[in-house]
Structures are given as C-alpha cells and as structure tokens.
Amino acid sequence: MKKCLFFFLALNLCAFAAFSGGYQVRLQGQKQTGAGLIGTPFAPDASSIFYNPGGLALVEGKFSLSAGVSGIMSHSVFQKEGTNYQANTDNPLSTPFYLYFSGKIKDMIALGIGVYTPFGSSVQWDEDWAGRYLIRDISLSAICIQPTVAYQYKEKFGIGAGFVYAIGNVELNKALPYSEESSVSLKGDASNFGFNAGIFYRPVEKLNIGVSYRSKIMMELEEGEATFNVPSALSTSVPENNKFSADLPLPANLDFGLSYQLTEKFLLAAEVSWVMWSAYETLDFEFEESGELLNSQNPRLYKDSWITRLGGEYKLNDVFTFRAGIYYDPSPANDKYFTPETVSLNNIAYTLGVSITPLKGLDIDISYLEIHGLEAEKTYEPDNFSGTYKNAAFIPGIGLHYRF
C-alpha cells in the first residue's frame, strides 16, 4: 500500500477526495480532500457551500468559481467463512464531481450555488460469485443542488445556510435461486429535500472554528422498474415486469472542526464528524404485483459513526501549497447485518494534496486519497452469508478554482 502512495508522490500527482463509511462520499473539494477531508474550519473557496456554508461569506474575492472531479478506484476482497473460496470486486470507476459558484452581493452577504455528489456507491462482484443471491452489482448515486446564502460579521464570524435538493438513482442486480439463469434487476429514481447550515468563527487571528450540519434526506423511490428473469413455471406468480418502491436514507452529518496557524507557513487542523447512520435501519422492497411473494424486509441496523480527522497545510510560496491528512472512519454497518452490497469496514485513510497558483486568483487543486478498509469477519445473518472482507480505494482528484 505504501508503495502505491509513494508512486503517486513521485509523480507529484496529488489530489483530494473522500470516500467514507456506508455509501457517503465526501469528495466535494480538492483542497479539503488533501487535508484529511477537513472542511468546516476553512473558507478557501466556493466549496464552503458544501463543507460549511458559514464560511462562504469569508471567502476571498468578489466571485469564486470552483469545479473538480475525482476518480474512485475501489477493490473489495471476500474470503468465505470456512471455505477456500475468495472473490474480488471488479468495481467500475466512479467519478464524483462538484461545481460551485458564489458571489458577494454586499461585503457582508454572499450567495452561492453548488452541484455535487455526496453519496454514491458502485460495487460489482462476479456474475457467479458465492454472494450472487444477495447482490451481483449495485450502483447508487445522488446529485445535490444547493442554493446558499451566507452572512459575515467583521471577518470574524460567518453564518450560512442552503437548501438541498437531492436527486438519486439506484440500479441493482442479483441472482434468484430458481434456476441458474434466474435473476432480478431493479432500477429507479428518487428525489427529496434537505438543508445544510454552518457557522464559521475566528475568535483570534490564527484560530478558526467551524460547525456544520447537513440534514438527513430520505430518498423515497416510487415506481421503480423491476425486471425478473425466472423459469416459465413461475411466470404467472412472478411477472417479468413489475414496479417496486423502496426508501434509502442519506444520513445527517454534524461536523465540528478547528484550524490553527502554527507558523506563517504551517497550518494544522482537526475535525470530528458525527454521521447519523442509525437512520439506515432497513432496506425494504415493496412490489406492485405479487407483493406477498416478492416483498422483502432486509435489516441493515446501521449505527451512528464518529469520524476523526487530522490535517495540515504548508504554504511553500505563492505558487505551491502542500497538504496532507489522515482520518479514521469506523464502520457504521452492523456486524450481523453486513452485506456485500456496501462493504463498509473500519477505514483508515491518508490524504495528500497540492494547490498550484500559476497566477493570482487561479488555483489548480490536486488531491490523492487512499482508504484502507481493515480486514474483518462479518456476517449477514438472515441469509447465512459470512466471511472476511477487506478493501481499499485509491482516489485521485483534480479541481480548478478561480476567483475574481
């Protein structure tokens, strides 16, 4: 793993992103990603719309435009309990992105809008793998649009809030035990509203404090498309085309962070995030036809998790700013209801980043995030599916920021 990290160092390819427990993806700003995904005690650019709307009015310049993309390359490996069977995922590259624009309408008030992808997951196991009756592949994604308003007082205090409109879609495939070819494919869209609010406070020159809260958004999927492939013997009881509904919560987050300017060049920051995953209790599917046969209640019983982050920034000169960070993100999943659709382990992550400022007002932000899901034995009791999981994700990212 270290080998991989140094490879990127050597290339000076540093970028910022985040891939957190469950299906949350916190890759909404390359600067934050490089510094251990810490966001609340910074106001670097318009990406504060996501990380802490309270900081938005303190962003330098009249207008700030920020955009970026990350590439998540993730791999999970599974060792089935008591057997000599192992499986690996072949996950497609997933590419969370962000786009923010903010501007000050007065010195004290800023308006902004952000489009970003805070949740997503893309897991693809082999067609004939041992867990195919639980999941073959799944892709989840959510895009959020967030208009935001922020206010600042004396360059010391900022408060901001945004309205979040989330659009999500899910697609999953799994095998059914009726014959070798039997399978079901589920596809659907959902949308809902939430909010994001934050406070930014600079009590003394060198110290920044940030708090932000993003509300839970319940994605209520209605009229999803279900396609069944079953033997003809079952075609009357299991119609080929069906509709389904399901709910998936995007959990609330409460973040609290501090940063301190140790020397003129060196800044240190820390943050804790409380992710309210206990909202994810069950994943239930209800079908329009043959419900008594097809409906399923699938316990997940996630628990809240606390993420602890440490990060730093070193400003070499007016052109180069380097960042690094580390965080620990314990698994929100329940050990007894752990499914291979979301391989969410206790994660340790390292981040690196650099911003290059070739001319005043323009930043090229590059980040690299490496996440290691620690090996653990897990089981999904209702299906008697047990084994050891381990995973890793390698996430380079690049972004541009322009202020004017």
Added chain:
Amino acid sequence: MILAMLAACKPAIDEFAPSKGDADFSRYIAVGDFWTAGFADGSLYKSGQENSFPSILGRQFTYVQGGEFKQPLMVDDYGVGLSTGIPMPKLVLDFRPDCKGVVGLMPGFANVAVDPANFASVAAGGPYNNIGMPGLKSIYMGVPGFAAVNPYYARFTSAPLNKVVDEIPPVNATFFTLWLGMFDVLYYAMQGGTGDVITPVAQFTGAMTAVLDVLTASGAKGAIANIPDVTDAAYFRTIPYNALALPDQATADMLNYAYTPLNQIIKGAGSTDTLSFQPGPNPLVIIDEDLPWGIRQIKSDELVLLSLPQDSLKCAGWGSQKPIASVYILKRSEIDAIREAIDGYNSALAQMVENKDIALVDMYSVMKTMSVDGLAFEGVKIDPRFVQGNFYSLDGLNPTPRGSAVVAYYFIDAINRKFNANIPQVTVSDFQGVMLP
C-alpha cells in the same frame, strides 16, 4: 499507466489453510441407504450419484489429501426407479392436465425408456468407495446374497452371495461415513404403516454395532449421522389433512346426509367421533381398521402421503364419498411408533460413538430446525416443502443436489470439530435445487 499501477494495489486476504487434523481421508468409504447412494426424483441416476452427499464429501476431502472416491455410476441421467414395481426413469416436473383438465405443474416420469444398460454389472470396476444403495436397512447389512433381492446392489456386488458388509474390507478405508437406519422406519412410514414393520431398537443396535466393528476393524475413523424424524419429509407434509374442499353448503349438506346412517351407528356406540362437513376445507374421510365401523375423518395431527393419487381426490370422490385407504395415511399411533423408534435409534447411536474416534452428525436436529424455521445458505432459503423448499427432490423423500450439499455441510462441520480438521466447506447455493421447466 497510473490505472495499471493502482490495479496492482488490490487488497489481499490470507488464503484458507486446509488441514486433515487428526484424521486420514486418503481412502474414504460411505455406507448407507438412498441418501448415501444419491437416489433422487424416485430414481438412481448418474448426476444424482455425482451429487450424493458422500460424493460431495469426497470432493472436499481432496483438499485434505483425500484420494479418489469411486462410485458405481449409472449410465445416464434418467436411471432407474422401482417404486411402481417396474423399472421407471426419474420424475420430472412439467405442465400436465389433471382429471378436470386444469393444467398445472406436476411431477411425472420422464418420457424416456429405461436403458437396461443401467443394470449391467459394474463389479469389475470395484471395489467402490460408495457402498450406498436404495432399500438398505441396518438389518440387511449382514444378509448373505442380499443382491438377489436388491437390483441396485446386484450391479456392483463383488460376489453374488456376499453380505453388504463384505464390500467394506476390500476398500481398506481410513475414514468412513455411516448413515443407516432411516429406511428401517421409512419403509413402514411410506406405506402408511402397512406392509412392513419398524426395525426394533435392539435389532437396529445389534446390526449397527456389527457394521461399526467392520468399519473400524483396521483403525479407521469416521462420522455417523443420526436419524431425522422422517415424518417431516415433504412426502408426508404436502397434502394437508383438510384437503377436502367443498365449494358450497349444498355439497356439504349432501355429504352430511349421506353419512347420517353411519353417524347414527357411531353415536349409538357411544362415540362422538362423527363425520361432519362444512363449505370450505374439511378433514378427509379415511379408513381406520381400529374402529368397529371402520371410517372416520382424519385428525389435524395425522398425515396424508404424497403417494395418494391427486386425481382420485379431485374427481373420484376419495376422501369424501370414498374413504381413503390406510396405505395413504399415517395415523397418530403410527406416527408415535415411528418417532419412538427414531428416538431409540438415536440414543443407541449416541452411545455407540461415545469415547470413540467417531463424529456424530446430529442430522435429527438439523432437519428439525429446517422444518421449523427453514435454513438459509448464501441467501438461498431451504426448507422441507415439496418443490418450493428445494431440499427434497420430486419423490418428496430424497434430497436434491442442494439438499445433499446441506447434508455434506453438516458432516464437514461435525468432522472438522471432532478431528480438529479444516476441510473447506461446500457452498450450498452452488448446487441445483428442484429443476423447474
């Protein structure tokens, strides 16, 4: 290139480390009845044998220095079943019209002729590691010339006058599985308590002790499974006791009227066990030789056998105008006798393995759990229901390949624990359940 480098960074988990522990699996012998032989869908056929639980075990044993597991294979995938008295191929599920012309999914014999080559002797290919055969009871193990009455044994016996136990020494086994005794109660049960007697516990114990002595004569270790409650099988649990469906009051009244004279006799004899009918489901009318008047309605804790012709039930007035013959019914007293024998066998088996190098596989408890709660493996549910449950094949008594994999799973579990071994487990859901058209 960057992507290629990252691909090389995949996480890895240590490989499973198989180990034979304190046992030696180099020469494995299986002794038993239908289940050991791989009988399924009312027939002994090739792929059924290849998915017998001993065959699955033999494959897993190859990871712990197990040798070849040789079976007396049939020549095709239809094989031979003898339940009707004449050789028939296996049962398959298909859409068939019933007596009312309603098309439904029903098992029936495959539409092929039995290949006589299936009964050609394969003795020359022996000795075989799988000494399992349909129709084997514990008390038949020491019968000389048993091949004369069991054509499945006749195929591979090394000498026509052999006892089945005589097939054991030539294998020179280092490890054995023994699962015998089910047919000692089942042959009685599957004929509704008529036409056979349950092997008394003392005879069972004597016969099994003798078999074990032969199996362990040169120090082989092994595993014995105890006897499940055979009355939980799909064969006894598919047709409900109240399978007599009456469409309306008029039909019920007609039956009530028809049985009025009999009911008067019953009441006259001081019994309250009269017959009565309502619209909807009703308990079937059955013959009970223990009653002076010979007829009553079945009780909710009694069992109707899958051998009962469904068309006779639907169209020929069986269970309503015509009482159902005893051969299709397990009465309370018969069920009690079966369970008592099984309890006796299982106590005897538990004593037999005590302080010996023999793992006891508690299949009684496994199958009870399956009957009550069902089992699940890798997201696939398995239970004793006919067709839907996927444990029992189309004869309702013998397992599908998936059912055999469940059995193999619990054998491996018990063997691993008893002998501190680490035989890789089977992935049960990889095995086929009931084949649907």
